[in-house]
Every structure is written in structure tokens, then in C-alpha cells.
Amino acid sequence: MSIPRIRVSQLKLFYEDDQKQPILDELNFELKDHENLLILGPSGCGKSTLTHCLNGLYPRELDGAMQGDISINGVSANNFASGELSLQVGVVFQDPETQFCMLTVADEVAFGLENKGIATTEMDVRIHEALGLVNMTAYKERVISTLSGGQKQKLALACILALEPEILVLDEPTANLDPKAAKEFIQTLDQLQQKKQFSLIVIEHQLDGWVSLIKRSIMMNTNGQIFFDGILHDGINQHRDRLEKLGIWIPRATKIALAIEKQGAYFFNTLPLTINELASYPISYNGLDKKKTVKADKRLLLKARDISWSKRNTSIIKQTNIDLYHGQFVAVLGANGSGKSSLSKLLAGIQKPSRGTIHLDDRPMKNWKEKDLRKKIGYVFQNPEHQFIADSVFDEVAFSLRLQEYSEREINNRVEKILNQCQLTGFDDYHPYTLSQGQKRRLSVATMIVDDQSLLILDEPTFGQDAHSTKQLLHLLVERYNQGTSIVMITHDMDIVHHYADRVLVMEKGHIVLDTTPEQLWNYPVGKLNQWQLELPKEVELKQLQQKDVGYVHT
Amino acid sequence: MFIHNVNPSIKAITIILSVLLLALVFDPITPFLFIIWIWFLTIGVAKINWKKYLLYFSPFLIFAVGMFWSNLIFANEPINPNAAITLFGRDFPTEDVNTALSLSLRILSFASLSLLFLLTTNIVHFILSLMQQCKFPPKLAYGILAGYRFSPMIKDELFLIRSAHRVRGVNRAKTLKEGFNQYKRFAVPLLASSIRKAERTAIAMESKGFTGSRDRTFYRQFTVTTKDWIFLLGMVAVLLILIIMSWQLGYFKWYNGEL
Numbered sequence: 126m127s128i129p130r131i132r133v134s135q136l137k138l139f140y141e142d143d144q145k146q147p148i149l150d151e152l153n154f155e156l157k158d159h160e161n162l163l164i165l166g167p168s169g170c171g172k173s174t175l176t177h178c179l180n181g182l183y184p185r186e187l188d189g190a191m192q193g194d195i196s197i198n199g200v201s202a203n204n205f206a207s208g209e210l211s212l213q214v215g216v217v218f219q220d221p222e223t224q225f226c227m228l229t230v231a232d233e234v235a236f237g238l239e240n241k242g243i244a245t246t247e248m249d250v251r252i253h254e255a256l257g258l259v260n261m262t263a264y265k266e267r268v269i270s271t272l273s274g275g276q277k278q279k280l281a282l283a284c285i286l287a288l289e290p291e292i293l294v295l296d297e298p299t300a301n302l303d304p305k306a307a308k309e310f311i312q313t314l315d316q317l318q319q320k321k322q323f324s325l326i327v328i329e330h331q332l333d334g335w336v337s338l339i340k341r342s343i344m345m346n347t348n349g350q351i352f353f354d355g356i357l358h359d360g361i362n363q364h365r366d367r368l369e370k371l372g373i374w375i376p377r378a379t380k381i382a383l384a385i386e387k388q389g390a391y392f393f394n395t396l397p398l399t400i401n402e403l404a405s406y407p408i409s410y411n412g413l414d415k416k417k418t419v420k421a422d423k424r425l426l427l428k429a430r431d432i433s434w435s436k437r438n439t440s441i442i443k444q445t446n447i448d449l450y451h452g453q454f455v456a457v458l459g460a461n462g463s464g465k466s467s468l469s470k471l472l473a474g475i476q477k478p479s480r481g482t483i484h485l486d487d488r489p490m491k492n493w494k495e496k497d498l499r500k501k502i503g504y505v506f507q508n509p510e511h512q513f514i515a516d517s518v519f520d521e522v523a524f525s526l527r528l529q530e531y532s533e534r535e536i537n538n539r540v541e542k543i544l545n546q547c548q549l550t551g552f553d554d555y556h557p558y559t560l561s562q563g564q565k566r567r568l569s570v571a572t573m574i575v576d577d578q579s580l581l582i583l584d585e586p587t588f589g590q591d592a593h594s595t596k597q598l599l600h601l602l603v604e605r606y607n608q609g610t611s612i613v614m615i616t617h618d619m620d621i622v623h624h625y626a627d628r629v630l631v632m633e634k635g636h637i638v639l640d641t642t643p644e645q646l647w648n649y650p651v652g653k654l655n656q657w658q659l660e661l662p663k664e665v666e667l668k669q670l671q672q673k674d675v676g677y678v679h680t
Numbered sequence: 681m682f683i684h685n686v687n688p689s690i691k692a693i694t695i696i697l698s699v700l701l702l703a704l705v706f707d708p709i710t711p712f713l714f715i716i717w718i719w720f721l722t723i724g725v726a727k728i729n730w731k732k733y734l735l736y737f738s739p740f741l742i743f744a745v746g747m748f749w750s751n752l753i754f755a756n757e758p759i760n761p762n763a764a765i766t767l768f769g770r771d772f773p774t775e776d777v778n779t780a781l782s783l784s785l786r787i788l789s790f791a792s793l794s795l796l797f798l799l800t801t802n803i804v805h806f807i808l809s810l811m812q813q814c815k816f817p818p819k820l821a822y823g824i825l826a827g828y829r830f831s832p833m834i835k836d837e838l839f840l841i842r843s844a845h846r847v848r849g850v851n852r853a854k855t856l857k858e859g860f861n862q863y864k865r866f867a868v869p870l871l872a873s874s875i876r877k878a879e880r881t882a883i884a885m886e887s888k889g890f891t892g893s894r895d896r897t898f899y900r901q902f903t904v905t906t907k908d909w910i911f912l913l914g915m916v917a918v919l920l921i922l923i924i925m926s927w928q929l930g931y932f933k934w935y936n937g938e939l
Binding site for chain 1: 829845869872877891
């Protein structure tokens with residue numbers, strides 16, 4: 126019997142500030158040579174803590190207690206000198222911005238080699254090789270800050286590969302990437318496995334994309350316990366009802382399958398994980414119930430004419446016209462760098478256009494006082510923390526009401542109502558920074574709807590959120606929408622677009638190239654959608670696959 | 681490109697040595713001639729764009745002119761009031777003019793030397809060379825490099841936070857006190873994210889096997905060769921020759937705490 130690459134036994138870990146509730150509770154598992162393992166769990170289940178344990182950072186840097194043992198290749202992790210273990214267990218982290226300490230690509234790859242003590246003469250070959258493995262050779266001399274998020278993540282992978290670890294741990298490697306970059310990253314990894322031999326652990330809260338690569342999975346709950354260890358397919362079958370509640374993103378295809386089961390149309394013995402799998406079942410599927418209620422409100426809310434905006438002599442928004450109406454749910458789509466964020470800031474009056482005019486309620490934007498403008502338009506930034514200014518959740522929401530000198534009683538009523546709507550009741554006295562990611566996001570939305578703003582603009586609000594908090598957030602937005610608020614949302618998530626939006630704006634190179642309904646957007650040829658870096662929602666993909674099948678059978 | 685390629689540590693030592701030597705001297709001629717020599721090196725040899733150079737140099741120039749003028753106006757009682765020079769239609773005692781000129785030229789010579797270093801040296805290379813030649817601890821060196829990478833990010837983030845707060849209805853600060861409070865509010869999210877980023881970066885660095893030990897190899901190796909010693913000795917030699925020249929001309933004076 127061969128020695129397992131990793132053996133974790135009875136691993137239990139506490140942080141200093143809470144010694145009753147363990148972060149990791151009695152973990153036991155093994156990883157064999159050349160095995161791929163997916164560790165699934167909601168945010169806050171201790172996944173990152175586990176990563177730190179595996180590469181030797183804990184217990185050395187831990188403020189707390191760690192029990193149990195981890196052995197790598199049969200040697201207990203405690204017996205490794207500092208820095209030695211991390212050369213055997215390479216880790217790629219979630220955030221592409223903070224994994225580097227050098228300025229250029231080559232220097233960064235070299236950094237690890239230098240730590241390992243590789244001879245200078247050998248380095249160039251190794252750097253070249255590592256960059257070749259992730260198809261980044263052409264970027265060798267580039268400055269890291271000029272790379273895209275996806276390229277940075279591939280570079281992080283290359284840095285680790287250069288060290289030739291036997292075990293590779295990826296800690297939510299695609300969570301901060303847009304869907305296209307995420308797909309590319311997983312593809313790169315797939316190619317890599319054919320070229321090089323290593324054991325792989327992927328720690329994730331979502332499954333999409335990994336299904337084809339990884340067969341075995343460990344599932345964890347929020348208490349840091351393992352509740353399943355086995356074949357991924359089986360785990361999803363067994364726990365089909367619990368996963369969503371636990372905050373684990375299940376594959377979209379599986380979600381659709383579950384919905385079909387719920388409708389009683391078909392029962393799947395093994396739940397399908399991909400759309401192709403699902404399409405092979407003899408089911409007729411007419412789409413999930415849409416939460417959309419199309420409203421025929423044609424009152425103009427905001428009118429932008431010929432607006433342009435440039436930054437440091439590069440023009441970012443070019444002569445764009447938009448009419449926004451009351452009661453619309455607009456999704457702004459497009460590749461990274463196509464000008465989505467800039468446009469949204471212009472519409473919110475945060476940036477002034479260099480040319481062109483914007484009218485809000487038939488009044489030119491520049492005639493609006495900042496104070497009044499904020500009562501009409503709310504803007505939710507990508508990072509909720511940027512918007513926090515008070516020391517407690519209550520004060521945070523009450524802030525703008527106090528500016529308007531409402532009575533304390535009125536403030537109390539309104540804040541309670543909003544907190545309730547945002548599912549933050551009971552957190553009044555918490556410091557905003559101590560909330561979870563999902564709660565922070567909802568709080569930032571809460572501060573932007575407390576004045577009953579008629580337009581709410583959100584910059585990728587579901588980015589990096591787990592399944593549960595995404596659901597809660599969307600629920601909140603739909604509620605506002607039903608109350609008549611117009612919502613403009615930048616997003617990369619086509620399923621959200623499909624289910625919630627009634628209008629889509631597609632941006633390309635600073636222009637709005639398409640202004641239509643989602644239904645019509647999906648009818649565009651795939652080539653065109655790819656050019657805009659869009660993909661079909663899974664439901665639509667399924668329908669098209671089925672139609673193709675039908676067509677095939679008939680001919 | 682000769683000056684660009686001088687070993688950064690040796691270059692720094694040369695600059696420091698020159699500054700120390702210049703600090704001992706107090707006459708207008710030595711620094712004046714030395715400035716011309718440095719300019720020749722910066723623009724003539726290192727081929728730094730003179731417009732760019734002037735831009736960097738101008739604050740020092742303004743400061744030096746101010747220094748010159750105030751020293752003239754508020755000079756000490758001259759020992760020999762009869763020898764005078766006419767400047768801007770006014771008579772000034774020669775020794776006052778000399779003192780003022782020496783002081784302002786000192787400033788300019790220090791500035792030119794620093795600019796010669798800054799404009800011809802890659803900061804990353806400098807830090808790497810400090811580690812390799814001067815036994816600078818890697819823990820500190822890579823910390824500085826990581827921080828250097830962060831600085832533009834922090835600027836962008838500050839801008840973001842400012843607009844995010846504006847959207848919240850925080851008024852633009854009008855009084856000094858409001859301004860102070862506003863910066864206090866900016867500080868919290870900025871610090872929070874900086875600490876988080878620093879922690880993540882530190883973890884990522886450790887995960888690449890960084891322990892802070894001096895026992896490491898270098899991808900970019902910096903060595904000290906003959907040309908570096910030539911640069912160091914050459915610079916010092918030129919300065920010494922200039923000092924001797926000014927001594928021969930009768931201007932030379934040791935620095936004696938003049939202000």
C-alpha cells in the first residue's frame with residue numbers, strides 16, 4: 126500500500142477569540158497520489174483555514190489552538206522546517222491582486238525559485254517552462270499591474286508550478302474572475318494535468334466548471350465538519366436538498382434538474398451535473414417560473430444624450446445615448462474594460478461626462494444639488510466597505526436620514542423596516558466591518574434604498590458571494606423592483622440576467638452596441654455573444670440543445 | 681548608459697561620499713563647478729531628457745533662489761564692508777554674496793546629485809543590490825518591494841472611497857475640522873483593506889517558500905566590477921580636483937557652521 130500524499134487525522138482548530146466553537150472540527154481525510162479532490166463548503170466553513178494548515182502556515186502563525194495531525198508523504202507537518210512544506214504543497218489563493226511582491230512577471234516567478242535556492246543560471250529555463258505551462262510565455266517581461274485578473278491568476282499558478290510541488294492546492298482560484306477568465310483558468314488546469322503529474326485539491330463554494338475535472342469531493346458545513354467524502358455525483362445525489370441551504374453553489378444544470386423534480390415532471394436517479402448530461406434525459410422543459418412581472422411604465426426617468434468620458438486622454442465612453450424608464454430592471458453586460466463601470470458612474474452623477482448631457486426627471490444633472498441627487502439615485506459600489514462611514518449597522522442606515530433631520534422616532538421606524546427588508550434585523554449594534562460578506566453587501570444596499578431612491582445602480586453586486594447570500598440579495602432587489610424602483614445592474618451572471626432583467630445593454634469599447642430584451646439577446650449567434658464575452662444562460666442552452674436533438678431525430 | 685549600469689549600491693555610496701565631501705567645503709566655486717559636472721553626466725552621459733530634468737530640478741531651484749535672497753537681505757554684519765558687489769541696482773558686501781551663493785549652490789549640488797541617482801536607478805534594482813552587496817535583510821527588502829507595488833493601488837482606492845462616501849451624502853469638507861474628520865473616515869476603510877492586502881500578500885509570499893533567510897539565490901544578480909570602482913573613484917577624484925582648483929583660486933574655505 127502506498128503512502129497517501131496527504132493524511133489529515135482528527136484535525137481540530139480553534140481561534141483565540143472563540144475557544145468554544147471550532148473552525149475545523151474533527152477532519153479526517155486522505156489524498157492519494159495524482160488524485161483530484163474538490164473540497165466544497167459555504168463561505169465561513171473554514172476552507173481557507175484548512176489551506177493554511179496544509180501548507181504549514183498554521184500552527185506557526187496561528188493565534189489559537191490546533192489539534193490532530195497532518196502528514197505529507199508520510200511525514201508529519203510538524204517535522205518540516207519553516208518554508209520547506211510550502212515547497213511541497215503549492216497554493217494559489219483567491220485574490221489575484223495580492224499574491225505578488227515583485228513588479229514584473231519574470232521576477233515574480235523567479236521569487237519562488239530564489240527562495241528555493243535554484244542556481245541563477247538555471248532560472249531562465251525554469252521561468253520559461255513554468256510560463257509555458259499556463260500559456261503566458263509572451264508576457265514574461267510584462268509589468269504585473271498591466272495584466273488582467275485572469276492572467277494574474279495564471280501567473281500565480283505559474284509561480285507555484287515553477288517550484289514543482291507534488292501537491293497543488295487552489296483556494297477559490299476563480300472566485301474573483303469573470304466567467305470567461307474562470308473558464309480559461311480551468312481549461313489551463315485541465316491541459317496542465319495532461320502535461321504534468323501532481324495531486325490537486327480545489328477548495329470552492331461553487332461547482333460550475335470543475336465537474337469535468339474532478340471526480341472526488343469532500344463537502345463541509347458551516348461548523349467546519351465534513352458531512353460527505355466520496356464521488357462528487359453521489360454526494361450531490363445524497364444531499365440534493367441540503368446543498369443550497371448550506372450555501373454551496375450547485376451546478377446550474379443540477380439546479381434546473383431539481384426544479385424539474387419539484388414540478389413532478391421527472392425524477393433523476395442520478396442528478397445531472399452538466400447541461401449536456403441533462404439534455405440527454407427525455408424531459409420537456411419550459412423554463413422555471415420567472416419572477417419577472419413586466420410593467421408597462423413608460424415614464425422617462427433619466428435621459429443621456431451624446432455622453433462621452435475620457436480618463437488620462439483615453440476615451441472610455443464614446444457618444445452614448447440612453448433612456449432609462451421608471452420601473453425597469455436593466456442589466457449592463459460586456460467584457461471587462463468595455464466601460465460598464467464608467468457608464469454607471471456617469472449615470473449616477475458620480476462622474477461628470479466630458480461631453481454630452483444627462484437629464485434626470487427632465488432636469489439637467491448639473492442643476493441638481495448633490496443632496497437631492499442622492500435621494501433619487503443610489504449607487505452600490507463593488508466593495509461594500511468603501512461605503513461604510515459609521516460605527517454600527519444602525520447608524521450606517523440612519524446616516525442619511527439624520528442628515529435630513531428626521532425625528533428620532535421616524536428614523537427608528539424606517540431603519541428597522543429597511544434592516545428587516547435586508548435581513549439584518551438583530552445586527553443593529555454590530556460594527557459594519559464585523560459582518561459577513563453577504564451581510565456587508567446587503568447593508569451597503571440598505572444604505573442606498575433608505576431614502577426610497579427611484580434608481581438603484583449596482584456594480585457587480587453578486588461578485589464573490591456564495592449561493593445563499595446571492596439569493597438573499599436578489600430577493601431584496603426584486604422586492605424593491607416590485608415597489609417601483611428602477612434597477613441598473615452590472616453583472617457577468619447570465620442566469621441572473623435571464624431571470625430578473627427586462628432590458629439588457631451590451632457594451633463594447635465604450636459604446637452601447639445593443640439595447641434589447643434578454644430573450645432577444647439569446648437569439649444572437651454564438652459568435653457574436655462570444656465577441657461580447659457573453660454566454661448563454663444554462664436554461665436557454667438546455668432548450669437549444671433539446672431543439673437541436675429534436676431536429677436531429679426528425680431528419 | 682554607463683551611469684545607468686553602475687551597480688546601484690556603489691552608485692549610492694558614491695553619491696553619499698560626494699555629499700559628505702561637499703558638506704565640508706564652503707565656497708561658491710567648488711559646488712558651482714561640480715553642479716556643471718553633474719549636469720554634464722546626467723544630461724550628456726546618462727541622456728536624461730533635459731525638459732524632464734528641469735521639471736524635477738525646478739523646486740530645488742526655487743528653494744535655492746529664495747535661500748540666496750534671504751541670506752543676502754538678512755546677512756550678518758560684514759567684517760569687511762568696503763568690498764561690495766552691485767546686484768539688482770543695490771550694493772551688497774562681497775562676503776555676504778559669497779556666503780549666500782555658497783549656501784544656495786550647496787543645496788543645488790545636493791539636489792543634482794540626488795537626481796542623478798534617482799533618474800538613473802531602478803528602485804527595484806537598488807533594493808536587490810542592497811541585499812546582495814550591503815547585506816540588507818531580505819525580510820525588509822521584499823517588504824519594501826511589496827509595499828512599492830501597493831502604492832498606486834492605494835491611490836486608486838482612496839479615489840474610490842471618496843466617491844463612495846460622496847454617494848452616501850457626506851458633504852465636501854469646508855472647514856479644516858471637517859476636512860480632518862473626513863480623512864479620519866477615509867482612513868478606516870483604507871487601513872482595513874491595506875492590512876488585509878498586506879496579510880494576504882505575506883501569506884502568498886510565505887507560500888512560495890519565503891522565510892526571510894539570507895540564504896537565497898538571485899535571478900537578477902548584481903556584482904561589483906571594475907567599472908563601478910572607476911565610477912566611484914572618478915567622481916571623488918573630480919570633486920577633489922575641483923576643491924584644489926578653488927583653493928588655488930583663493931576661494932576655498934572649510935565649512936564653519938554658516939547659515
